[in-house]
Amino acid sequence: MSEDSENMREPLHETLQVQRGETEATLQPLRLGERVRSLRLGQGLTLEEASKLTGLARSTLSKIENEQISPTFSVVHKLVNGLGIDLPQLFSEPSNSAQPSGRRDITRRGEGKPHPTATYEHELLATDLSHKKMVPFTTRVRARAFGDFPEWIRHDGEEFLYVLSGAILFYTEFYEPVRLEAGDSAYYDCTMGHMLVSVSEEDAEVLWVTA
Known part of the structure; x- marks a missing residue:
């Protein structure tokens, strides 16, 4: 059995239950596969290129991106290091503020x-x-x-x-x-x-x- 297969045994993300007093809220897990694909494509990487960078099999990356398997921490560690990102980037949805706002300001020499x-x-x-x-x-x-x-x-x-x-x-x-x-x-x-x-x-x- 490959190392990647071993790393797939236990899902990393689960639905989280948060209880405060008598109020209980359910936090839905992030669709991690979509996030991985978005980060990969954002860097202009093919699955083959991402595979070489992360050390994960191409088939493993494909399964992660298609939500067929859920990576354990060791696999997440390879994704983070290989893609050159921070852990919060992987588990955070892009905010609306990341969309272009059209803000621009030009200061000519001596006009500050x-x-x-x-x-x-x-x-x-x-x-x-x-x-x-x-x-x-x-x-x-x-x-x-x-x-x-x-x-x-x-x-x-x-x-x-x-x-x-x-x-x-x-x-x-x-x-x-x-x-x-x-x-x-x-x-x-x-x-x-x-x-x-x-x-x-x-x-x-x-x-x-x-x-």
């Missing part, structure tokens, strides 16, 4: 909204869109020393930093300062204290994207 501070000169981008999931902006770093900041900068979310020109020292609360030059980048938790200072002859320019 200026927001100067004592240490930075920000230019806010895509300002015509509200309720953005990301906040992009460019910054000219005026600060030249750690002491130019009265305290650490902290705020909610995560942040991506990309140096456009010049060089900076990137200070973070729990790490040693690191020098970043044009083309270097960093991604970090911005609830951690952080700040930038220019160390090049000219003020450095950076792109920030905050989520």
